[in-house]
Amino acid sequence: MRTIYSDQHRLHVSPGEFGFGEFVPAFEKPERVEIILDRIREVGLGAVEPPKEFPLEHITSVHAPFLIDFLRTAHAEWSALRRPGAAYPIAFAGGGLRRDRIGGSVDTKLARYCIDAATPITATTWRAALASANCALTAAALIAQGESAVFALCRPPGHHAGADHYGGYCFLNNAAIAAQYLRDHGLKKVAIVDVDYHHGNGTQNIFYSRGDVYFVSIHADPDFEYPFLLGYADETGAGAGEGANLNLPLPEGTGWDRWAAALDQALAAARRFAPDAVVVSLGVDTYRGDPISRFRLDSEDFLRIGERLASLKLPTLFVMEGGYAIDQIGINTVNILQGFGGAARSVPRVSA
């Protein structure tokens, strides 16, 4: 399996995040993908290639142009106010507040577009986010051209970024951008299977009213876990998208048996949708050793996740999302890809 990777991810280094009443070092850090890359090379998974560049239209096809403008210029506006460091919001668009305007100061826009205090914009964050999206787009182009499986080793991750907002360490929704690319290049239906520990609220937001992209997510119940306010089972899509959104929230402490049953349910639903390809939002923060998560998957379980994903027998684009247990992130991530590869001898190519 080919991996698409850009070392420009190093241009995004979070100074830290505010959570549980403390400002702490960032969990989402550059070492994450470098350790995955080392493991890819160690096991000989396949070629590692840099991304190509794509026009911004592929990004604005899923994100509001004013959000993109903001992500590009936010840090310059922040610095122009003689503020040091990275741009964080000091208020948020919650109860009673408006999101219908555009414009205003950098603080106003931060309040409007950002959903937490864990996703800072540095001087070079935009370049890293753009390179990450280009990894997903490059991988999507390979799938569209007939490759059966590709790994987009994206960083920063993407699935918490929605049509007009960002957060959860995510700026651009790489999986959504890739799915849209596939739709724009001959594939009629795409399923996104999100196996990250956290609900992919951004991806759900982007495709919620569309019937051509199916979104299914297995994740920690938002009643106790980030993003808290989306990812419930009663969110089934709207309008043309009614029935094309499936959330499978699971309780604290979920181990392999229960998680695997949810995966089977997710894959059965994806199969019924009969997509032309699958995008996997690949997080490994379901691992029992993850420092910010509360599921209990073992490293070997990730092999089995890969095997089951291969059972769909569909062209599959893996997009890296979360996973914060640094020591094990390489093994866990590559286990999914190896499990998939070992079981996927018969995965077909796109024949759109």
Add this chain to the structure above:
Amino acid sequence: MRTIYSDQHRLHVSPGEFGFGEFVPAFEKPERVEIILDRIREVGLGAVEPPKEFPLEHITSVHAPFLIDFLRTAHAEWSALRRPGAAYPIAFAGGGLRRDRIGGSVDTKLARYCIDAATPITATTWRAALASANCALTAAALIAQGESAVFALCRPPGHHAGADHYGGYCFLNNAAIAAQYLRDHGLKKVAIVDVDYHHGNGTQNIFYSRGDVYFVSIHADPDFEYPFLLGYADETGAGAGEGANLNLPLPEGTGWDRWAAALDQALAAARRFAPDAVVVSLGVDTYRGDPISRFRLDSEDFLRIGERLASLKLPTLFVMEGGYAIDQIGINTVNILQGFGGAARSVPRVSA
């Protein structure tokens, strides 16, 4: 003028706030009102009396009961998770996220109800907030009984707390609770004049669809200042409240002349509404030395604010809101009350 004050405000001490990318010591601190109290005694403004206790129904008449339940129990839930310190949100109800559910973990509720990372809930915050609301209610009862002017020296402040959310150092909206009390005790129409530097988004939220409580606010333009996403001039009320909401946002660097012109506009509008009493949301963070604000009023200007408020010749309830220039907060606040008192010889009593 009588002052209603409770030393229970000391039960709320913020461990700090996250803003501009840093966790910094709290600006909203107990010394604020103690310095005001000293000044009240120094100038012999009048008696200082403790609040009476009032039934919770006076609070739930403007705040959703589930918000009140949350404020009362949040810290216990936080502690039950073995977390130290005060309860802060780690995510916020922004783009694409839901606020229509109730329930969930403390983190879910923090995300749903709180609009910033500057308003922590400690083990004793609820008691302080309740005492602060009781100060406003005690003062309102005096106005309803015929007193012409009373000062509720509230802390924590209130005007950023809305029907179902809190933030901006505010938990319970003391001014709104007082205005509602007046409505419930014979007064047909009440005007709230908010002279705090920040827009009173919570107060606007509570009364936005009502025609019996007029809200007018003079404040820093939310295009550059907290709360950023409310307080614009195009917000004029809705339904029965259409025309009963007036926002007068002003630019950075506003000094007395421009501010006073806005005050005259506010008072003319309040006069046209012909209220039976006025509640003043009294912030002095318009002072040029305020550490978090960007207006340029001088200490003597506050005397003139008081004089002009007295020109309404209406029973007037002053409710303390913001002001963070500790050294000058006593003089500035009491200047408003002295200015009012000196000019208010002819202020009538309630004759509802």
